[in-house]
Amino acid sequence: MIVTVSRKAHFNAAHRLFRPDWSEEKNNQVFGKCNNPNFHGHNYELIASVTGPIDPDTGFVMDVKILKDLIKSEIENALDHKNLNLDVPEFELLNPTAENIAVVIYNRLKPHLAQELSLKITLYETPRNFVTYEGLNQQA
Amino acid sequence: MIVTVSRKAHFNAAHRLFRPDWSEEKNNQVFGKCNNPNFHGHNYELIASVTGPIDPDTGFVMDVKILKDLIKSEIENALDHKNLNLDVPEFELLNPTAENIAVVIYNRLKPHLAQELSLKITLYETPRNFVTYEGLNQQA
Amino acid sequence: MIVTVSRKAHFNAAHRLFRPDWSEEKNNQVFGKCNNPNFHGHNYELIASVTGPIDPDTGFVMDVKILKDLIKSEIENALDHKNLNLDVPEFELLNPTAENIAVVIYNRLKPHLAQELSLKITLYETPRNFVTYEGLNQQA
Amino acid sequence: MIVTVSRKAHFNAAHRLFRPDWSEEKNNQVFGKCNNPNFHGHNYELIASVTGPIDPDTGFVMDVKILKDLIKSEIENALDHKNLNLDVPEFELLNPTAENIAVVIYNRLKPHLAQELSLKITLYETPRNFVTYEGLNQQA
Amino acid sequence: MIVTVSRKAHFNAAHRLFRPDWSEEKNNQVFGKCNNPNFHGHNYELIASVTGPIDPDTGFVMDVKILKDLIKSEIENALDHKNLNLDVPEFELLNPTAENIAVVIYNRLKPHLAQELSLKITLYETPRNFVTYEGLNQQA
């Protein structure tokens, strides 16, 4: 029996949307007030969803406490109370849009999961805007 | 990398569930208190979810501000503070169930999206009842 | 020990904001799109909060099941799936603003509570707009 | 047109995670404080999602009132205000993890749905932990 | 300037409402299905609200991290994943209604706060039922 187990977590961070290789004019046109050079910020709500078979010994797909600790060590410790542009290596050259943050979180968590488990990331940037990413194998 | 971007929006409207070609008795039997001839109403919560590749230039699947404006112009302006049965052409002959409203919203938004983007509509009629619709190509 | 016990409930209804003794022009100026003559509607979320001493026999201020049944019989049966202007006697001459609906709900519930209990009504008209009313004795 | 109709419901229950055939030491290691022999409990939030074609006569995939009544008779009456381990037959030998509870709920509801309708169960054990199950035919 | 600082927390627990000095018949009449002798349970959502002057040095009424740690050590460690009737000394003779749990939480937290700070406890037993308690000095 295949079940998905989801865990919600939270981090808050500052960011700025812009491309250093674009003019200020073009950055403002594309990114609007998200291009504030002094940064703005969000409370990001993260849902990590892990899909796989129920282990008949435990009744768990994955112990949610292990998933919680993994999110803490790999994501919260790296992103919480940080400036995404300045403090997080992946965003040195990558624009920290919600889409790209979801991909970065996926790539940080996936290697720590058992091979047979698939992962989906849902990331709320605000209560009204959110994104989901399920990895490259969903692209075909 | 394929990502889904979702935007929440809100409109409130009056409606009545009934079929003019059915007897009052049959309408009451099928639609119960939703068949109040004086109408009742809801705060509809809408989630429009757009799936497609991340544009490497911007880091966006679709600028959520454009999606927000599209929902405003195509959906909120047409449905907010309206009587669905009397004020919205699609429901002149179509029963405004949550299912049908979701299909109407899909059909109003889809033509405005780039060809390679797919769309899913989630519509909350109450905090406890909601529907989702992803278009005809999901039927096979 | 004085404690407040609160119960959430829900009803949905159609309404229209207007004064029959005003011109259509003045009604539109004051009430805007809430003056749609075909009505619009809302999911109203109601919180009834009852304050009083803990009964040492039961540990209850008031059995929340009794409060729930009271809201059902006095409020939901009267307002749910109704047109407030046309189906509810109190609003025959009273504009069904959130403020006035809260007062009407208070006046319907209060006589059914034990004398020593005070009542506060919180009414959400939308997830972003809500009102509270605690009775006339709060006015001094 | 294929649409999914979802209904939220609620029940609260006590449970304990453990295997009677394991030592207390192993149960504590695997299930931690969830292995409290005096039980602990949760408010479970359930979402039952039913997918199928819109009935052109009614505009419904399935009358949500019927779905609500089905959840009441098959799930709430059996699980609400119960001790899952002691009061619910399915968990006499089955560990009442969220995963297993979702499967039990699926198995209780599915036979009552029309053949052409598929079912997905989402079960929140806490506001931060939830699981989803769509039946055996999703396993391939 | 007087400000209130609030912190939300969470614990889940089993409980049973009954009085050992009452007959089973009377317990069932008063407490209904909450009197299940095998217990049931809840996810309790707690809001601890502390009111006092803003410290001009820090801009804090009270460092919310200290409040969070206090809730963890005094409340969560004592009540989370517990059976309130069997595992928590205060409820050996006291019925664990939401009202009484709120008073117990207040009495556990208040002595740890600076003298000039007042405390209000809000406790959600379910998403639809909650209580508030502000201490004995609110009774006059």
Next chain:
Amino acid sequence: MIVTVSRKAHFNAAHRLFRPDWSEEKNNQVFGKCNNPNFHGHNYELIASVTGPIDPDTGFVMDVKILKDLIKSEIENALDHKNLNLDVPEFELLNPTAENIAVVIYNRLKPHLAQELSLKITLYETPRNFVTYEGLNQQA
């Protein structure tokens, strides 16, 4: 009849908690990771609650559309997508704690309200931390 009308709004911003006249060591000790020199950020949820008599002509305490526009012009335009420390004059010398932000918002809104209306500000810094402020006249 005295009623309170509340309107929810939203802004997101970057900030840093620190005092320039304190050593880095002391700032870290008091403000912890909130003292990140590169800033972090939040989605602030604001509730502005206005209390006064119901106008018998309109049934409004205050037209919530006017309140919404006031929050937009006085608060959102000034704080949304901003760095509170660098972009908002009030915080040039004032630590932007949730407490102080609530006071600043109160002071910006209150002069625009009719004399007989009182104001309460509730500000969520995260879904778990929030503050309330009702003005100096509540201090006695």
